[in-house]
Amino acid sequence: MARSLDVILVVDLESTCWEGSPPPGQTSEIIEIGLRTVDLKTLTRTEKRSFLVKPVLSEISEFCTELTTLTPDMLTDAGSLADAVKVLKKEYGSKDRLWASWGDYDRRQFERVCKDLNVGYPFGPSHLNVKSLFAAAMGSGHELGLDGAYKQLGLELEGTHHRGDDDAWNIAQILCRLLKTMRSDDDE
Template sequence: MARSLDVILVVDLESTCWKGSPPPEQTSEIIEIGLCTVDLGTLTRTEKRSFLVKPVQSEISDFCTELTTLTPDMFADAGTLADAGKILKKEYRSKDRLWASWGDYDRRQFERVCKDLCVGYPFGPSHLNVKSLFAAATGIGHEVGLDGAYKQLGLELKGTHHRGDDDAWNIAQILCRLLKTMRIGGNA
């Protein structure tokens, strides 16, 4: 099947994390998949969604809750990574669409956790690193965090930083802005 370039799936992951190294017998795993769809015809954000993923190889630490606002009790009815992958493939045609994230962490984390859990990788081979694109397009000479990019653009992050759906929404805003600039010429 040919690659579909009608929509870009902007993804941001939140994973279990600790102030230092993971405790024995635990490993960082995906606990939230934030998604924002970008319509490539209009260069607008069209949907924002969060998939909570029940951790199976780790527990949500106090540090993780402080960073993400995700608490262990929020995962009582959460699905599995396989469940989220099925939704991404069926409802969003993730195997056939370009997907994007802020940096390569999300891509590498998805690949590693899917392999560790023997879950099918839900995306095709095309990934867009918006962090690198932003650095190259603005000529700043180095990559910056999402909050740094927003400061450079004179914008304010919307929602809660380090929540998957809000971060995906904010990443998509920068992506739309860069793509609009490329189409019409001028400054980001």
């Protein structure tokens, strides 16, 4: 099947986390999948979506709640990772689309957690690391965090930093800007 290049799926994950190493018997797992679609014809951010995922291998720490604003109560009735993966595959054709994230953490985390929970990986082989793309496009000698990239562009982050849906929205904004610049350079 041919790869669909009508949209890019921009993903940002939030995972259980601690101030330091995980407590014995716990492991970092996905608790939110933020998704934004970028229309490649218009280079605009389109749909905004958040999938909350109930953790099964760990608990939400106080540190995690402070960082992400996600509380254990918010995830009590959340779906499973398998539920979210099913929607990504069925509604977004994630296996056949280019997907992007800020850095490689999200790709590696998805691969690891899907393996740990015996859930099929929802994406195909094409992943775009927007963090590296931004550093290369800006001629920087190093990669920046999302907030640092926004500062470099003279922009302010929208929404709540370290919430998957808002961070995916902000990553998609940078991606759109980079692609618009690349296209306008082609016109010269």
